[in-house]
Amino acid sequence: MSATLTATTGSDAVPAKRPDYKVTFGRVVRSEWAKFLSLRSTWITLAVAGLLLVGIGIMGAYRYDPTAMRGPSADAHDAVTIALRSTELAQLALGVLGVLATAGEYTTGLIRSTLAAVPKRLPVLAAKVLVYFGVVIVVATAGAFLSFLGGEPFLHGKAIALTLSSSGVLRCLFGAGLYLALIAVLGAALGMLVRSVAGGISLLVVLLMLLPVFLDILPSSWKPDVSPYLPGLEGGAGGSIIALHQESGTLSPGAGLAVLCAWVVVALAGAAYRLLRSDS
Amino acid sequence: MIEIQHLVKRYGDKTAVDDLHFTVKPGVVTGFLGPNGAGKSTTMRMILGLDAPTSGSVTVNGKRYAQHAAPLQEVGALLEARSIHPGRSAYNHLLALALTHGIPRRRVDEVIELTGLGKVAKKRAGAFSLGMGQRLGIAAALLGDPQTIMLDEPVNGLDPEGVLWIRTLLTNLAEQGRTVFVSSHLMSEMALTATNLVIIGRGRLMADTTVASFIEQAGGDSVKVVSADSARLRELLLGPDVTVTGEAGSETLTVSGLSARQIGQTAADAGIAVFELSPQAVSLEEAFMTLTGDTVEYRSNAGSASQTGAPEGSVAA
Ligand SMILES: Nc1ncnc2c1ncn2[C@@H]1O[C@H](COP(=O)(O)OP(=O)(O)OP(=O)(O)O)[C@@H](O)[C@H]1O
Ligand SMILES: [Mg+2]
Numbered sequence: 001m002s003a004t005l006t007a008t009t010g011s012d013a014v015p016a017k018r019p020d021y022k023v024t025f026g027r028v029v030r031s032e033w034a035k036f037l038s039l040r041s042t043w044i045t046l047a048v049a050g051l052l053l054v055g056i057g058i059m060g061a062y063r064y065d066p067t068a069m070r071g072p073s074a075d076a077h078d079a080v081t082i083a084l085r086s087t088e089l090a091q092l093a094l095g096v097l098g099v100l101a102t103a104g105e106y107t108t109g110l111i112r113s114t115l116a117a118v119p120k121r122l123p124v125l126a127a128k129v130l131v132y133f134g135v136v137i138v139v140a141t142a143g144a145f146l147s148f149l150g151g152e153p154f155l156h157g158k159a160i161a162l163t164l165s166s167s168g169v170l171r172c173l174f175g176a177g178l179y180l181a182l183i184a185v186l187g188a189a190l191g192m193l194v195r196s197v198a199g200g201i202s203l204l205v206v207l208l209m210l211l212p213v214f215l216d217i218l219p220s221s222w223k224p225d226v227s228p229y230l231p232g233l234e235g236g237a238g239g240s241i242i243a244l245h246q247e248s249g250t251l252s253p254g255a256g257l258a259v260l261c262a263w264v265v266v267a268l269a270g271a272a273y274r275l276l277r278s279d280s
Numbered sequence: 281m282i283e284i285q286h287l288v289k290r291y292g293d294k295t296a297v298d299d300l301h302f303t304v305k306p307g308v309v310t311g312f313l314g315p316n317g318a319g320k321s322t323t324m325r326m327i328l329g330l331d332a333p334t335s336g337s338v339t340v341n342g343k344r345y346a347q348h349a350a351p352l353q354e355v356g357a358l359l360e361a362r363s364i365h366p367g368r369s370a371y372n373h374l375l376a377l378a379l380t381h382g383i384p385r386r387r388v389d390e391v392i393e394l395t396g397l398g399k400v401a402k403k404r405a406g407a408f409s410l411g412m413g414q415r416l417g418i419a420a421a422l423l424g425d426p427q428t429i430m431l432d433e434p435v436n437g438l439d440p441e442g443v444l445w446i447r448t449l450l451t452n453l454a455e456q457g458r459t460v461f462v463s464s465h466l467m468s469e470m471a472l473t474a475t476n477l478v479i480i481g482r483g484r485l486m487a488d489t490t491v492a493s494f495i496e497q498a499g500g501d502s503v504k505v506v507s508a509d510s511a512r513l514r515e516l517l518l519g520p521d522v523t524v525t526g527e528a529g530s531e532t533l534t535v536s537g538l539s540a541r542q543i544g545q546t547a548a549d550a551g552i553a554v555f556e557l558s559p560q561a562v563s564l565e566e567a568f569m570t571l572t573g574d575t576v577e578y579r580s581n582a583g584s585a586s587q588t589g590a591p592e593g594s595v596a597a
Binding site for chain 2: 020022027030031040104109113115117280
């Protein structure tokens with residue numbers, strides 16, 4: 001029946017018994033998963049993030065020198081900090097991955113095909129969030145563990161050495177995976193909000209890296225009040241999630257996670273609003 | 281079936297679609313004509329719900345497009361702008377669309393075969409030529425085996441073989457009882473495929489008619505005949521509703537009121553050698569331009585600058 005487009009002649013009308021196709025949320029997720037798998041750029045970005053995460057972590061442990069006053073190990077108080085220092089760079093690659101997932105559809109025009117297939121629209125955003133959160137949390141958590149375990153032999157016997165069973169280590173490593181997955185989702189939300197890859201990436205960099213710097217030029221009394229509530233790592237909510245020891249003036253890991261989630265939810269709400277309201 | 285009711289679309293203070301009101305019926309090909317910027321693509325985007333109407337409504341098979349459980353099974357559309365990711369292969373693009381509806385992979389292979397993309401289906405769509413991109417868009421439109429097919433300038437970029445293929449495809453789809461809605465700038469192209477015509481200019485409905493009655497209003501079809509004995513052929517052809525024009529002594533006659541087939545038969549019966557027998561569609565294009573002349577937005581000025589000296593119509597803008 002569905003093969004009759006060329007063959008049929010004459011009067012027989014559209015097939016009376018049509019296959020019962022139907023859009024379901026599960027199918028939209030499958031579609032987004034297939035889209036994710038079929039683009040080389042997503043694989044490359046993901047691989048780059050994984051390599052950064054593991055490579056920089058292990059390299060930091062290898063080059064660790066407790067006497068250094070400058071350089072990468074100067075302020076390293078523990079093995080987890082060394083292993084997760086790479087989060088700073090990996091978050092950019094994974095945030096960009098998120099931006100590409102959504103804004104990339106607008107810049108290529110694919111969004112019109114996507115929304116013609118799923119005109120209710122919101123399932124598309126939800127499915128993308130699910131797929132990218134799922135992929136990134138697996139890759140980033142694995143990366144955090146590999147980074148820590150790969151660096152362990154080099155730090156063995158030194159004062160800052162830790163093992164997986166040391167208190168708080170598992171929380172930090174899982175926290176890093178969760179943080180990075182949330183950043184990918186934040187990127188996806190920002191990409192859908194601004195519909196431009198360049199715009200999405202800029203916004204992400206501003207939120208994660210420039211705002212903390214910007215705070216330095218504001219009246220100094222503002223910084224302690226604002227800084228812990230920024231999403232990023234440097235003194236922000238993300239830093240609280242992955243740090244082994246809570247620094248003074250920062251949030252607890254749980255509170256940090258709540259603040260980061262709030263950022264992501266607000267960005268997603270904006271993205272959903274724009275998705276539903278604006279022409280595509 | 282597409283029902284458009286008092287549809288209006290404004291972008292800022294620009295009115296792209298202005299109170300359109302018409303129905304596209306199943307079982308025939310409906311041509312959607314208008315000069316550049318008339319609002320054809322905008323109307324089609326509103327049918328799919330990609331752009332929201334400023335006012336008015338549009339339904340497909342009785343419901344708003346977004347309300348259907350399986351939209352790709354209701355309407356398959358080829359849009360004007362490319363709607364693919366250049367980094368993904370044609371196969372994977374179609375598969376991703378198919379997965380949203382639970383359409384089997386078998387069907388993806390079918391539409392790839394049908395559109396002649398077999399050889400390039402695994403290549404990056406970004407490397408496709410204009411014509412192949414167009415075929416991929418048509419493959420996507422056919423994917424859900426839809427009841428309504430809507431194509432925005434499908435022959436754009438296709439080679440002659442592709443153009444012929446599209447004509448046959450559209451006619452077959454309509455014969456199967458489907459609704460076929462196709463936009464074009466070219467009246468002559470539509471005259472070959474379409475039965476019904478919707479003509480718009482500046483977003484406004486200019487005519488909702490059939491090709492046959494449009495042709496009739498335009499003064500009917502004429503046929504050019506070049507023959508060995510035009511004087512005798514003229515005598516034979518003349519009748520109550522037939523006019524024959526042609527210069528005395530010339531081999532060429534222009535006949536209206538008779539089909540090329542009837543003229544050829546008459547000439548053969550009388551043993552007159554015919555050298556050329558060609559239906560003239562030029563009058564259609566002219567009638568179309570007369571109808572939409574005041575509404576053309578982007579008129580080229582080449583005519584007045586060069587030696588062609590074609591009379592410029594008044595531009596209302
Ligand atoms: N997103 C938009 N924003 C602003 N103006 C728009 C937008 N889309 C279309 N227009 C304007 O609306 C009018 C109708 O455009 P549309 O593309 O629908 O015409 P068309 O009939 O498809 O023309 P063509 O034959 O050139 O494809 C044009 O004047 C165009 O500039
Ligand atoms: Mg157009």
